[in-house]
Amino acid sequence: MASFSAWLHRTGARAAALSAIGVLAVGSTVSAGARGPALSASPPPAARPCALRATPGVAMSEGFPDSSARGPDAEFAPATGRVRALTLLIDFPDAHAPYSAAERYAEFFPAVKNWYAVSSYGRLDYESTPVLRYIRMPRPFSAYGIGRGYGWDAHTAMMRDLLKVADRGIDFRGYDLVNVLVTPNAGPPADEAVLSVTWTGASAATTDDGAHLDKVSLIYGHDQSGPRVLSHENGHAFGLPDLYAADDFQHTDTLAGQWDSMSLDWGLQGDLFAWHKWRLGWITDRQIACVSTRSDATYQLKAVEIPGGRKAVIIPYGPTRAYVLEARQALGNDRDACREGILAYRVRTDVDSGAGPVTVQDAHPRTSACDFSSGSFNSLNDAPFRVGEGFTDPAAGLTFQVLGRTATGDWRVHVTRH
Numbered sequence: 001m002a003s004f005s006a007w008l009h010r011t012g013a014r015a016a017a018l019s020a021i022g023v024l025a026v027g028s029t030v031s032a033g034a035r036g037p038a039l040s041a042s043p044p045p046a047a048r049p050c051a052l053r054a055t056p057g058v059a060m061s062e063g064f065p066d067s068s069a070r071g072p073d074a075e076f077a078p079a080t081g082r083v084r085a086l087t088l089l090i091d092f093p094d095a096h097a098p099y100s101a102a103e104r105y106a107e108f109f110p111a112v113k114n115w116y117a118v119s120s121y122g123r124l125d126y127e128s129t130p131v132l133r134y135i136r137m138p139r140p141f142s143a144y145g146i147g148r149g150y151g152w153d154a155h156t157a158m159m160r161d162l163l164k165v166a167d168r169g170i171d172f173r174g175y176d177l178v179n180v181l182v183t184p185n186a187g188p189p190a191d192e193a194v195l196s197v198t199w200t201g202a203s204a205a206t207t208d209d210g211a212h213l214d215k216v217s218l219i220y221g222h223d224q225s226g227p228r229v230l231s232h233e234n235g236h237a238f239g240l241p242d243l244y245a246a247d248d249f250q251h252t253d254t255l256a257g258q259w260d261s262m263s264l265d266w267g268l269q270g271d272l273f274a275w276h277k278w279r280l281g282w283i284t285d286r287q288i289a290c291v292s293t294r295s296d297a298t299y300q301l302k303a304v305e306i307p308g309g310r311k312a313v314i315i316p317y318g319p320t321r322a323y324v325l326e327a328r329q330a331l332g333n334d335r336d337a338c339r340e341g342i343l344a345y346r347v348r349t350d351v352d353s354g355a356g357p358v359t360v361q362d363a364h365p366r367t368s369a370c371d372f373s374s375g376s377f378n379s380l381n382d383a384p385f386r387v388g389e390g391f392t393d394p395a396a397g398l399t400f401q402v403l404g405r406t407a408t409g410d411w412r413v414h415v416t417r418h
Contacts, residue, residue, distance in 0.1 A: 041319050041349055042066060050290035050314040051278075052322055055350045060241035062357045063320070063349030064279060075201040076239035077176040077215050079280040080123045085234075086175040087130040090162065091183035094140035101132045104181055108219070111227035112234070118332045119271055120282040121307040129175070134183065135166050141186040146220075148193040152204075155197075159204035159213045172211035177237045179230065180218045190223035198236035225266035232265035240276055241353030250376065255356045257380030258373065259328070259343060263358075268373045268381060271333040273358065274304050274312035274326040275347055289313040295417045298403065300410045301342070305331040313415055317396040320350040325400060327411040328384055338370035341384030342402050342413050344391060363389055390414075 041055040041063060054063035077083060089104055091097040097104070113126040138161050145154050162180070172178070187195055196219045203212035217233040225232070236242075243263035245251035258267025260276065277283045287310055289299050302309025304326050316322040325344050330337040344361040351357040362383045369382035385391065390401030397418040404412050 043319060044316075048285060048290075049292040050288060050316050050322060051285075052316060052320060052347070052349045055320055058350055058352055060236070060239065060353035061349050062241060062275070062279075062347050062351070065239075073212075077237045079238040080120070080282070082125045082127055083177070084175045085126065085128045085177050085179055086170075086172060087128045087179040087181065088162070088166065088170070089131070089134050089181045089183070090137055091134045092137045092139070092141040092186055094142055095183055095186040097134045097183040098185055101130075101134050104183070105130050105132060107222075108179075108181065108227045108230050112230050115228065115231045115270075115333060116234075119277070120280070123282045124280075128179070131166075131170055135162065137161055138165055146187060146195060148195060150195070150197070152199075155199055155216075156204045158218075159216065163205050163207055163213075167207050171209065172207045172213070173209050175211075177215040177217065177234065178213060179234075180216060182218060182220045184221050187220050190221040194223050194229075195220040196223075196229055196233055198233040200237055200239075223266065228261055228265045228270060232261050235262050235272075235276075238280055240272075240279075241357055243356075243358050244354065245356060246354030251356075253377045253379050254359075256345070256358045256360055257377060257383065259345075259360055259380065259383070260358070261333075264374060264377055266374065267377070268336045268338050268370055269328065269334050270336070271305060271328075273324065273345065275314075275324050275345075275358070277304070277311070283311045287311045291315045291415060291417045293417065295415070298412055298414045299325075300406060300412055301325070301327040302410050303327040303329040303331065303340075305329055305334050309410065313400075313413065315396065315398050315415070315417055317398070320348055321396075322347045323393070323396055323398055325413060325415070329409075338373065338381040339384050341386045341389075342400075342411055343384045344400070361391060363391070 041053045044051045044053055051064045054061035054065045089101045109128050113128060116124045116126045144158055198217040200215050203214040205213045215237045217237060219230055223229060240262050243256040243260055245255055256263035258264045259269045260273045261270055274283060278288060289310060291313060299313050300310060304311060311326060313325040314322050323346055325342055328334060328337060328343045329340045346359045348357050360380050360383050362380055363385040364382045367382055368378040371378045385402050387402050387404050392399040399416040401414050403414055
C-alpha cells in the first residue's frame, strides 16, 4: 500500500492535504506536530557524527530528534521493549460489519506482531489488546465526510463520537497507541482510494480518565498489502515518514521503490531500511560504521534481515545528508525480495514526509525486475549492487565497490571517502 500525507497545522487547526494520481491505492498519514519554515538542523553529537539531527519544521524528519522523549505525552510511541496497542473495531449505522470482529482482527494479528518481532530482531514486543466486538458509531459513515486525505475536523469528530459509545466500557489508559479497524465495507474499495491514516502529536479527544487519543492508526477497507498496511501505519506512530511521492505517486519508483514498507508496503521487499532500524533503536551504534572523515577501508556487512553483525556503512556529506550502504537478502520480511546485494541510498533530513526523504541509487538503471510484482513500480527492484559492481558520487566524495562475500555469507564492500 502507498500512503498519502497531510500534516495538521496546530495554528488554525487545519490540515494541508497533498494530491495523488488517479485511482492508485493512496492512504493517509498525518503528523500533528507544528509546521513552519524549515530551520537549520543542529549538528549531530561529536560521539555520533552520523546521527544526523532532525531538521526543525520538516514533517517527520528523517533525522534523530534532539530529545529522545517517549511516553504518553510524547509525539511518537516507543519502538523498543513492550509496546502496548489497544485495538478497537468499529462499524456504522449505514455500514454494518459483514463478518465477525474476530475475523477482522485476524486479518492483522498475529501477523503485525510477528512482522515487528522479525524486523526489530525481537527488540519490539508488540502487544495488542483487542476488544473483540464491533463498536457501532452513533452516526452514519457518510456523516463524517471521510475521503482520501480527510482532515483534522473529521478525525476529531470520529474520535469524540467513538468515546461517546466506548469510553465507559473500555479503559484507554496505559496504551502507547490505539488501532481502529474500520469495517471494510465503509467507504470506497481500496483499489479506488485507500483511506488508512495515522494521526500523531495532538489529541483528538480525551477520555473521562484523562487518556489522550493522540497516536491513532485507522485502517479502512482491504488492499493488496494485507496486514502490512497496519505495520506501515504504526511506523508513523513510531516516527517514520512516508517514502512514496505524495505529489506525483508514479515518481515513487525513482525514490525508495519497494525497498521499505514506509514506501510501497505492498511491494516485494517488506522490511525497513537500516537507517530506520537505527533510528528506532533496533540497531545499535556499534553495528554502524560511521565514515565522517577521509577514509579508505573495507567493511563486512551482515544482511539487514539477519540479527547481529555490522548492519550499515553511513557516509554523511553535509548537516542534512548521508549515504547509507547496507546488505539485503531474500530472508525474513524480505523473503520475496527480487534481488540481493548492497543497497545504496541517500537520506535527507530536510525533506518532508511524502516528498522523497530517501532515494535509492539504482545499480541497474536501464533494467527492471520482477515486473509482475506491482504494475509500474519495478525499476528499483534490481537496484542492489552485486559483486564487482560499484559507484562514485563526486559531489558526496564517495566511491564504493562490492568485493565479494565471506564464507558465512556476509558482504564485503570497499569504501573510499575522498
